[in-house]
Amino acid sequence: MIQLSANHILYLVEAARWTVLLSLIAFAGGALVGLPLALMRVARSRLLRGLAGIYIQIIQGTPLLIVLFLSYFGLGIVGFKLDPLVAAGLSLTIYAAAFLAEIWRGCIEAVPKTQWEASDCLGLNPFQQYAYVILPQAVRIATPPTVGFMVQIVKNTSLASVIGFVELARAGQIVNNSTFEPFAIFAIVGAIYFAICYPLSLASRHLERKVHAGRG
Amino acid sequence: MSYKFDFAFLADRWPDFVAGAWLTVQLTVASIALGFVVGTVCALARVYGGPVLRRLVGIYVETIRNTPLLIQIFLVYFGLSSLGLKLSAEVSAIVALTVNMGAYTTEIMRAGIQSIQRTQLEAADCLGLTKMQTILHVVLLPAMERVYPALSSQFVLLMLASSITSQISAEELTATANLVQSDTYRSFEVYMIVAVVYLALSALYRFALWAIGLVLFERRRRLGTPL
Numbered sequence: 001m002i003q004l005s006a007n008h009i010l011y012l013v014e015a016a017r018w019t020v021l022l023s024l025i026a027f028a029g030g031a032l033v034g035l036p037l038a039l040m041r042v043a044r045s046r047l048l049r050g051l052a053g054i055y056i057q058i059i060q061g062t063p064l065l066i067v068l069f070l071s072y073f074g075l076g077i078v079g080f081k082l083d084p085l086v087a088a089g090l091s092l093t094i095y096a097a098a099f100l101a102e103i104w105r106g107c108i109e110a111v112p113k114t115q116w117e118a119s120d121c122l123g124l125n126p127f128q129q130y131a132y133v134i135l136p137q138a139v140r141i142a143t144p145p146t147v148g149f150m151v152q153i154v155k156n157t158s159l160a161s162v163i164g165f166v167e168l169a170r171a172g173q174i175v176n177n178s179t180f181e182p183f184a185i186f187a188i189v190g191a192i193y194f195a196i197c198y199p200l201s202l203a204s205r206h207l208e209r210k211v212h213a214g215r216g
Numbered sequence: 217m218s219y220k221f222d223f224a225f226l227a228d229r230w231p232d233f234v235a236g237a238w239l240t241v242q243l244t245v246a247s248i249a250l251g252f253v254v255g256t257v258c259a260l261a262r263v264y265g266g267p268v269l270r271r272l273v274g275i276y277v278e279t280i281r282n283t284p285l286l287i288q289i290f291l292v293y294f295g296l297s298s299l300g301l302k303l304s305a306e307v308s309a310i311v312a313l314t315v316n317m318g319a320y321t322t323e324i325m326r327a328g329i330q331s332i333q334r335t336q337l338e339a340a341d342c343l344g345l346t347k348m349q350t351i352l353h354v355v356l357l358p359a360m361e362r363v364y365p366a367l368s369s370q371f372v373l374l375m376l377a378s379s380i381t382s383q384i385s386a387e388e389l390t391a392t393a394n395l396v397q398s399d400t401y402r403s404f405e406v407y408m409i410v411a412v413v414y415l416a417l418s419a420l421y422r423f424a425l426w427a428i429g430l431v432l433f434e435r436r437r438r439l440g441t442p443l
Binding site: 062067079158159172198 | 219278279281282283284285286287288290291294295296297298299372376377378379380382383390393394397401402403404407408410411414415418419
């Protein structure tokens with residue numbers, strides 16, 4: 001049996017880079033899809049609101065793992081064989097978009113109605129209202145919960161391990177298969193996740209205090 | 217696209233899906249109930265406990281909330297068994313989900329408990345309520361009523377997260393899907409069906425939680441308004 005050594009730990013830390021990369025892909029993709037969804041949720045048109053609502057309900061009502069299986073094994077059988085990184089990035093994007101859209105919808109709605117009315121009186125068109133009045137204020141409110149949600153994204157990238165993408169969790173399994181010291185290895189893996197997530201949690205809490213201080 | 221959908225396997229495999237869904241329900245109801253108790257006790261400790269106790273609960277909550285559930289499940293199932301404590305996949309799943317649920321419940325219930333004003337406690341004292349009565353009727357129930365929406369969505373999220381226990385071969389809904397798809401090579405259809413079952417389960421859980429809320433909170437039942 002191979003002893004757990006510093007090299008193994010180095011291997012885990014290197015695998016954590018893929019966790020970070022996958023998180024960034026998921027966040028960027030989620031933001032790109034989530035923002036239009038959030039705007040659709042607050043649109044005047046009932047059709048747009050309904051469509052975005054259905055998407056969010058479906059994604060928030062199914063496990064990410066199933067979305068992942070569908071996009072990796074499912075699409076593979078149907079004829080679109082995706083690379084594990086692409087399948088994982090796609091699934092996490094689909095997942096993150098639904099949650100970010102709901103978070104951001106709340107933040108857009110939290111901007112006082114009077115801001116809409118005032119910008120209307122100034123003769124701004126809807127695009128200008130969003131760009132210069134509403135979104136800058138919504139971003140301020142949205143920053144703490146968005147940073148908080150990034151923690152969820154980082155944690156959920158661990159699911160990419162089940163389709164064979166070698167990120168931190170999968171690397172932990174691989175090391176475990178050769179050394180068979182699961183308690184130590186998964187504790188180390190957990191600690192590395194913690195090292196990535198905890199600063200984000202702290203930042204989110206700090207930002208929250210700052211946003212509220214500005215209002216109080 | 218030349219792919220032809222074929223759901224024929226359902227004819228003889230549907231009992232597997234029902235059994236899997238039933239185990240998912242059992243696992244999650246057990247861990248929601250246990251996790252809620254753990255979380256409520258921890259939340260009380262976090263608000264009213266001494267400095268050491270508060271710190272310990274804080275470490276528990278932060279550790280769980282900043283690490284993936286998958287790793288927690290591996291630690292309980294593979295980790296504990298390597299230390300000599302051999303648990304079955306189902307028991308490991310319940311333990312891991314309970315520990316996870318407990319941490320999130322602690323944070324939610326803490327917010328609720330902290331929203332109870334001091335004057336309420338003083339009033340309870342004046343009325344001669346015992347400590348237990350105060351905690352139960354003046355602190356916990358109103359606190360729970362305030363955070364009930366957040367609590368409900370966390371419960372539904374746990375039900376969805378229970379799919380991860382398929383990775384330690386707890387034969388719940390997702391594991392059943394994996395099994396059936398490896399027998400039939402109909403992965404797209406299988407996972408579609410399971411996605412729909414999960415959607416139905418989350419609707420069911422939401423309805424059940426709404427109904428429980430009506431039974432638990434008189435104000436909601438009588439006036440139809442949340443606190």
